[in-house]
Amino acid sequence: MDQIPVTVLTGYLGAGKTTLLNRILSEPHGKKYAVIVNEFGEVGIDNDLVVGADEEIFEMNNGCICCTVRGDLIRIISGLMKRARNFDGILIETTGLADPGPVAQTFFVDPDVAAKSKLDSIVTVVDAKHLFERLSDSKEAEEQIAFADVILLNKTDLVNAGELQSLEQKIKAINAFAKIVRTERCQIALDKILGLGSFDLDHILEHEPDFLGTSRHQKAHHHDDCHDDDDCDHPDHNHAHAHDHDHEHDPSIISLSLTSETPIDAAKFDAWMADLRATKGPDLLRYKGILDLAGSDKRFAIQGVHMMMEGSNLSPWKQGAKRQSRLVFIGRNLDVEALRKGFSAVAG
Numbered sequence: 377m378d379q380i381p382v383t384v385l386t387g388y389l390g391a392g393k394t395t396l397l398n399r400i401l402s403e404p405h406g407k408k409y410a411v412i413v414n415e416f417g418e419v420g421i422d423n424d425l426v427v428g429a430d431e432e433i434f435e436m437n438n439g440c441i442c443c444t445v446r447g448d449l450i451r452i453i454s455g456l457m458k459r460a461r462n463f464d465g466i467l468i469e470t471t472g473l474a475d476p477g478p479v480a481q482t483f484f485v486d487p488d489v490a491a492k493s494k495l496d497s498i499v500t501v502v503d504a505k506h507l508f509e510r511l512s513d514s515k516e517a518e519e520q521i522a523f524a525d526v527i528l529l530n531k532t533d534l535v536n537a538g539e540l541q542s543l544e545q546k547i548k549a550i551n552a553f554a555k556i557v558r559t560e561r562c563q564i565a566l567d568k569i570l571g572l573g574s575f576d577l578d579h580i581l582e583h584e585p586d587f588l589g590t591s592r593h594q595k596a597h598h599h600d601d602c603h604d605d606d607d608c609d610h611p612d613h614n615h616a617h618a619h620d621h622d623h624e625h626d627p628s629i630i631s632l633s634l635t636s637e638t639p640i641d642a643a644k645f646d647a648w649m650a651d652l653r654a655t656k657g658p659d660l661l662r663y664k665g666i667l668d669l670a671g672s673d674k675r676f677a678i679q680g681v682h683m684m685m686e687g688s689n690l691s692p693w694k695q696g697a698k699r700q701s702r703l704v705f706i707g708r709n710l711d712v713e714a715l716r717k718g719f720s721a722v723a724g
Contacts, residue, residue: 379491379492379493379494380456380457380463380464380465380466380492380493380494381464381465381466381493381494381496381570381571381573382453382465382466382467382468382483382493382494382495382496383465383466383467383468383496383497383498383499383569383570384468384470384476384479384480384495384497384498384499385397385467385468385469385470385499385501386469386470386476386479386498386499386500386501386520386523386524387500387501387502387503387520387528388502388503388510388514388516388517388520390503390506391501391502391503391530392501392503392528392530392531392559392561392562393469393501394469395561395562396499396501396528396562396569397411397467397469399562399563399566400467400566400570403566405566407463407464407465407570408462408463408464409463409464409465409466409467410456410463410465410466410467411466411467411468411469412449412452412453412466412467412468412469413469449468449479449482450482450486450488450489453466453482453489453492453493454486454488454489454492457488457489457492457493465496465570465571466493475516475519475520475523476498476500476519476520476523476524477519477523477661477681477682478682479498480495480498480523480575480662480681481681481682481683481684483495484679484680484681484684484685484686485684490686494575494576495575496570496571496572496573496574496575496576497525497526497569497572497573497574497575498523498524498525498526498574498575499524499525499526499527499528499569500520500521500523500524500526500527500528500554501527501528501530501562502517502520502521502527502528502529502530502543502547503530503531504529504530504531504532504534504535504539504540504543505531505534505535507529507543507546507547508543508546511546518550518628518629519629519661519708521547521550521551521554522550522551522629522631522661522662522706522707522708523551523661523662523681523706524551524554525554525555525572525574525575526554526555526557526568526569526572526574527547527551527554527555527556527557528557528559528562528564528569529543529544529547529556529557529558529559530559530560530561530562531560531561532558532559532560533560540558544556549630550629550630550631550706551631551706552631552633553631553704553706555574575679577664577665577666577677577679577690578677578690578691581666628708628709629661629706629707629708630706630707630710630712631704631705631706632704632705632706632707632710632712632715633702633703633704634702634703634704634705634715634716634719635700635701635702635703636668636700636701636719636720636723637700638701638723639668639669639670639671639699639701639723640667640668640669640670640701640722640723641669641670641722641723642669642670642671642672642676644721644722645667645669645722648718648719648721648722649678649680649685652718653680653682653683653685654683656707657682657683658682658683658708659707659708659709659710660680660681660682660683660705660707661681661682661706661707661708662680662681662704662705662706662707663678663679663680663685663703663704663705663706663707664677664678664679664680664703664704665677665678665701665702665703665704666690666701666702667701667703668693668699668700668701672689673692673693674689674690674691674692674693675689675690675691675692675693676688676689676690677689677690678703701723703719
């Protein structure tokens with residue numbers, strides 16, 4: 377049986393997630409979705425806001441989907457899989473106060489869920505009018521951006537062009553690898569957010585070969601703006617091969633791209649990543665990469681969220697193609713220099 381695609385809808389309170397969900401459930405796209413709504417508090421209200429539709433809605437009232445609630449999510453998805461022929465996909469709407477990480481982790485930790493369903497993409501809705509304020513007072517708002525594959529910059533009609541440009545710069549400073557789409561009232565063609573395969577590295581690289589590369593993310597900044605050496609990744613300062621980040625925002629979350637022309641020693645890489653996950657796991661929001669493993673003709677893909685990581689062989693390297701390992705981290709308080717040294721040490 378084919379794996380059922382799962383789309384996670386997240387975003388801070390009031391950003392427009394329920395508006396987007398209602399559009400998905402009510403538009404004549406010819407597909408049927410099962411919906412899992414995670415409401416914060418003992419008594420949920422989102423069901424009352426979601427339009428009446430044929431889709432089944434399952435509600436978890438235990439607050440944020442985290443370790444204590446992951447069992448509920450596994451139980452619900454496992455139950456859905458028994459009648460998967462009845463629908464085309466699963467939508468999970470998280471509470472506006474949720475860190476999306478544990479939701480994504482569910483698809484790593486439970487073999488039954490992983491075998492029957494696949495995380496298709498994490499879509500984050502942000503409120504253009506209030507995003508600056510949310511980023512200044514909410515860790516969750518920043519993490520929702522950091523985890524995203526697609527970001528809907530919503531309510532664009534409430535801000536001017538200059539503010540929109542600044543907002544996009546701020547978003548890219550947190551997550552340089554997400555696709556940003558400007559919307560009003562979450563008006564977007566649904567094929568732009570559903571069935572994307574955005575969590576599938578092989579799929580992404582077919583359409584955008586340089587997705588994990590450094591060139592498309594390089595910008596310039598001045599050393600005067602660096603807060604300290606750990607946060608600075610200016611190319612003249614002997615730091616990692618990383619795109620830089622806009623220092624007007626809280627620098628605690630950055631995205632970092634590393635490359636190596638030397639084949640990677642699989643055992644050394646596994647040991648390094650195991651140590652990173654054990655010591656820095658909560659700060660490793662998302663990481664992904666395509667590796668050229670020594671002694672292997674196949675590309676090796678890794679995907680990780682916090683302490684959970686999975687790896688798989690992809691198709692062989694194309695004949696005559698440049699073999700290069702590329703590894704991306706999106707995280708909080710990343711020690712850029714230590715990551716550069718660690719990645720260099722596992723080569724050869």
